[in-house]
Amino acid sequence: MNKIQSLPPIFVTLLIQFIVYICLSFLRPELHDYLGYVLPLFWLMLVQGALSASITFLLRLPYWWVCIQVVAPPLLVLGMALDLPLWVFPVLLALLLMIFWNVVINRVPLYLTNNLTVDKLDDLLPKKAGLKVVDLGSGFGGTMRQLASKRSKQHFYGYETAPIPFLLSWLLAKLDRRSHTEFYFKSFWAIDLGKYDVVYCFLSPVPMPDLYAKAVGEMKPGSLFISNSFTVPNHKPNRTVTVHDARHTKLMIWKI
Template sequence: MNQPDHTAPPSWLRTPLVLLLLSQISGFIIAFAGAISTTALTGQTIHPLVTLLVQGVVSAFIGHRLGLARWWVPVQIILPPATLIATAWQVPPWIFLAVFVALLLVYWNTARNRVPLYLTNRTTWSALSELLPEEKGGRFVDIGCGIGGALLYMARKRPDMTFVGIESAPLPFALAWLRRLLTSTRNLELKYGDFWKEDLSTYDVAYAFLSPEPMPRLFEKAKADMKAETQLISNSFVVPDHPANEIVSVDDSRETKLHIWKN
């Protein structure tokens, strides 16, 4: 039996928000140390905005090296100078709080488990509907369903099937729930919570548009849970060392590929 690796850092140290904080602190120290040294050597005072821009660039580099996704790069660069500008404009503190809460409610999964909010586009909705089983009475689950667009589309197209969406980010789930309520879609069920706790054995098709991070674990879960003649479909993201049984290319602007593993 393998012994646990007590030298590995705790999992919370690898979450994006912690890595963001560490990289910004490191960038701050490096940028301001550089500004102070430059002033001492040349006698020229560095403008605070320049120092904060340097902090943003350094933080973005460090964050990327620590493992943050590429889309964090512009966020890291903009964050320090934006804080200075907002302070100069005397932006009320409650606006910062409101923006932070809104972003937290939307990108809840990014902070917790490196799964950002990706929304399946309309062209892919149609491609997915063509992959549904022909037999009536099938069950489809969207793992991380966002605001529920794909599910609503397929539920209307296939009233004989049951569609289930699981979402753990509060605001997208609320929007999906509201859309289901307004459209009175009877064959659509929405669940709020952790999809890792969901038993996938009751589904014929499991679909996910997550990120590279959880795909190996999701593949193993689907392999263990799901029955024969069922499918796991991943939008864009592959499973290392486990090539898909089939790849469907979608004719959209981002050249989406649906990776399909069959049990």
């Protein structure tokens, strides 16, 4: 990871937009002279987005930041053109933050385990009654709910710190009376992994080394640590299973 990648991405991306905006402001008169007409604001913001995204890409920030950089400036102009009331922008930002909180704070985006991967997990998990399985960063809780629906004698838990995904997972678990799933609004760094027989996670490369060290330090011998897609540098998994989905998802399994 380079120095820039270790800075908070929200800070780096805003800085890139700011620098591009300043440069474009200086170049704007030259550009208009060259073109012979005044470039409409929307087109200017498309250029702003494209340049900011290119720099973000060159700095090797994760791809979702590149996408955000492209769409943010033209969307802002579009919002202004639609003459939306001013409160819409902070409300939208707050809603987005409440869903994608951990992209900003922990560099873990929100994407969901697909059905084929859940089926594969179902094949892999031990069958014994009373088994406790936890999803670290449980999103909307779908993975644990689907597994719970197939395994009535086992227990499924999730920890999530993005408010809206957590609330939905919690609500759906409460509404389903037969549910043997529990969701907590708590960072997985603050829990004891020793209580669980299987720890599942689908995060990003960033937390994996520290999370693996936590798992090894806390989990019982014989329990399983399963990571969807992201490996742990210098620690080869005991087993890697490929799912036959479009992205050839890899499930890496370490036996503690």
